[in-house]
Amino acid sequence: MIRRADCLVLGAGPAGTEAALAAAEAGLDVVLIDEQADAGGQGWRAPLGSLTLPRKGADAEAGDRLRSRLAASGVDRRLGRRVWSVGGAFRLDAVGPDGAEAYEAPRLIAATGAHERVVPFPGWTLPGVIGLAGATVLLKAQAVLPGRRVVVAGAGPLLFAVAAGIVAKGGTVAAIVDMDGRLAWARRLPGLARRLDLLKEGLGWTWSILGARVPFLAGHGVRCATGRSEVEAVIVGPVDADGAPIAGPERRFACDALAVGHGLVPGGEVPKILRAAHLYDRLRGGFIPELDPYGRTTIENLYACGDGTGIRGARPSAAAGRLAGLAAAHDAGRLDAAAFTALAEPTLQVLSEYRPFADTVAGAMALRPAQVAAIDPATVVCRCEDVSRAEIDAAVDAGASDINQMKHFTRCGMGPCQGRMCGDVAAELVAQRRGVTRETVGYWTQRVPLRPVPFDTMIGSFDYADIPIPPPAPL
Amino acid sequence: MSLWRATEGVTRPAEVTFAVDGTDVSAPAGEPLATALAAAGMLGLRDSPRGGTPRGAFCHMGLCQECVVTVDGRIVQACLTPVRAGMQVRLGGTLR
Numbered sequence: 280m281i282r283r284a285d286c287l288v289l290g291a292g293p294a295g296t297e298a299a300l301a302a303a304e305a306g307l308d309v310v311l312i313d314e315q316a317d318a319g320g321q322g323w324r325a326p327l328g329s330l331t332l333p334r335k336g337a338d339a340e341a342g343d344r345l346r347s348r349l350a351a352s353g354v355d356r357r358l359g360r361r362v363w364s365v366g367g368a369f370r371l372d373a374v375g376p377d378g379a380e381a382y383e384a385p386r387l388i389a390a391t392g393a394h395e396r397v398v399p400f401p402g403w404t405l406p407g408v409i410g411l412a413g414a415t416v417l418l419k420a421q422a423v424l425p426g427r428r429v430v431v432a433g434a435g436p437l438l439f440a441v442a443a444g445i446v447a448k449g450g451t452v453a454a455i456v457d458m459d460g461r462l463a464w465a466r467r468l469p470g471l472a473r474r475l476d477l478l479k480e481g482l483g484w485t486w487s488i489l490g491a492r493v494p495f496l497a498g499h500g501v502r503c504a505t506g507r508s509e510v511e512a513v514i515v516g517p518v519d520a521d522g523a524p525i526a527g528p529e530r531r532f533a534c535d536a537l538a539v540g541h542g543l544v545p546g547g548e549v550p551k552i553l554r555a556a557h558l559y560d561r562l563r564g565g566f567i568p569e570l571d572p573y574g575r576t577t578i579e580n581l582y583a584c585g586d587g588t589g590i591r592g593a594r595p596s597a598a599a600g601r602l603a604g605l606a607a608a609h610d611a612g613r614l615d616a617a618a619f620t621a622l623a624e625p626t627l628q629v630l631s632e633y634r635p636f637a638d639t640v641a642g643a644m645a646l647r648p649a650q651v652a653a654i655d656p657a658t659v660v661c662r663c664e665d666v667s668r669a670e671i672d673a674a675v676d677a678g679a680s681d682i683n684q685m686k687h688f689t690r691c692g693m694g695p696c697q698g699r700m701c702g703d704v705a706a707e708l709v710a711q712r713r714g715v716t717r718e719t720v721g722y723w724t725q726r727v728p729l730r731p732v733p734f735d736t737m738i739g740s741f742d743y744a745d746i747p748i749p750p751p752a753p754l
Numbered sequence: 755m756s757l758w759r760a761t762e763g764v765t766r767p768a769e770v771t772f773a774v775d776g777t778d779v780s781a782p783a784g785e786p787l788a789t790a791l792a793a794a795g796m797l798g799l800r801d802s803p804r805g806g807t808p809r810g811a812f813c814h815m816g817l818c819q820e821c822v823v824t825v826d827g828r829i830v831q832a833c834l835t836p837v838r839a840g841m842q843v844r845l846g847g848t849l850r
Binding site: 314321327328329330331332333334394395404405406407408409410412413414416417421422423424425426427448449450508509535536659662663664665694695696699700730731733 | 756767785809814816
């Protein structure tokens with residue numbers, strides 16, 4: 280059975296959900312699909328339904344408001360579906376609770392969000408080392424602490440959100456290790472002050488961290504994580520403003536968990552697989568689809584919005600989502616030009632108001648090329664296939680000139696995560712080794728399946744009698 | 755060591771028991787299996803296929819595939835699999 284609709288929205292985070300709501304309000308038959316059991320994405324994720332929590336954060340409340348508006352809307356919600364194929368114009372194949380499913384519509388809005396960048400260091404594959412984004416999932420959705428003594432390290436606002444979350448739940452933060460120096464944050468204050476509500480949230484985290492007397496190492500990075508079968512300690516040392524390690528005293532923190540992350544990477548597989556034009560934007564996290572102000576890609580009737588189109592954060596993503604939903608409705612003939620302009624104009628305004636804040640936060644989360652340049656040759660870059668930096672360099676020296684050739688030489692990016700964990704760093708390594716731009720090196724060629732799925736659910740249940748056999752050609 | 759469930763002000767569903775390589779483990783029903791295993795002190799879930807180094811849940815959001823285990827004979831991502839009473843979990847030996 281194929282569910283046909285006017286518009287498909289893939290990804291039920293702030294962007295996708297707002298897109299679906301806007302398109303449905305304008306009269307389109309909209310199907311909203313996501314892997315998670317509830318809308319909200321990663322940032323506005325719903326706590327496990329079975330859990331009662333003492334108090335909700337601002338993100339959980341924003342998520343609740345979004346989810347109740349969605350529940351009251353006419354959007355056909357297909358949550359808990361793993362979409363593994365996208366093609367045509369447009370068809371999605373998914374694995375749902377009862378097996379294979381298919382969806383078709385003349386319009387598709389891709390809102391697949393971002394994933395975390397962790398720049399490799401020795402010991403990063405040890406059990407007990409987790410991403411900062413993963414730590415926020417544990418803290419916010421599950422009320423679980425990553426460990427008894429946690430080192431929180433990396434760059435960007437998630438550092439402080441995670442550290443404050445651990446403190447609030449009664450855990451111990453062994454140290455906060457921030458690649459940025461104090462000066463970097465002081466320089467960002469004017470940009471952050473453009474959204475006083477969000478700045479206040481950040482200052483609240485800082486306050487609770489100060490109250491807990493957590494050691495705070497500004498301008499430091501992780502040298503290595505050590506341990507036999509799991510992480511037991513983290514050694515940190517000073518880094519310069521570009522993220523390169525510099526001489527200076529190193530410190531060792533005993534811990535049973537390390538939460539580490541160096542920003543987010545747009546996870547825009549769908550526009551890539553459909554061959555929309557992309558450009559590289561380091562501030563926005565990597566390769567992003569070329570979009571008009573309303574989220575139209577270079578492929579007709581394919582729209583994209585949210586962090587998958589460049590890192591901006593949840594609230595600007597919601598505004599971008601609404602614009603994409605309105606554009607889809609307008610292009611489908613459900614909103615005339617006057618109505619479209621009237622509805623889109625205030626949202627464009629909201630988006631531009633967020634821009635200085637979003638750019639400032641994105642700046643803290645952007646890739647630091649000098650940090651990548653300093654990765655030790657023996658360090659594993661591709662976790663799935665255990666490919667080291669030295670092997671990537673050797674492949675480039677042997678003639679691999681772009682990211683896909685390097686993959687073919689080494690198997691880097693060929694494992695079950697499909698290059699999501701290592702892709703941004705691996706491409707940067709190739710670019711640096713060759714002395715060329717990231718555009719020259721490119722991005723992984725995206726192919727189905729978008730996610731690993733069991734083969735039997737993928738093919739569904741069919742008999743030989745179900746295979747259509749064309750009539751024989753006349754003699 | 756292990757993940758740690760916050761207690762203050764948090765109410766969780768009743769615990770259920772499931773088997774991990776034949777050993778009984780208890781966790782609140784519906785908790786993601788990756789969390790339940792780590793809370794029980796089982797951080798290392800498999801060895802990497804080439805280097806043979808220990809691996810455990812890394813991204814906790816269904817992307818990295820490091821937490822892949824076998825549940826009732828099927829390969830699943832532990833971070834996306836809710837705990838159910840009586841489930842049979844096998845660690846190691848997957849994705850090789």
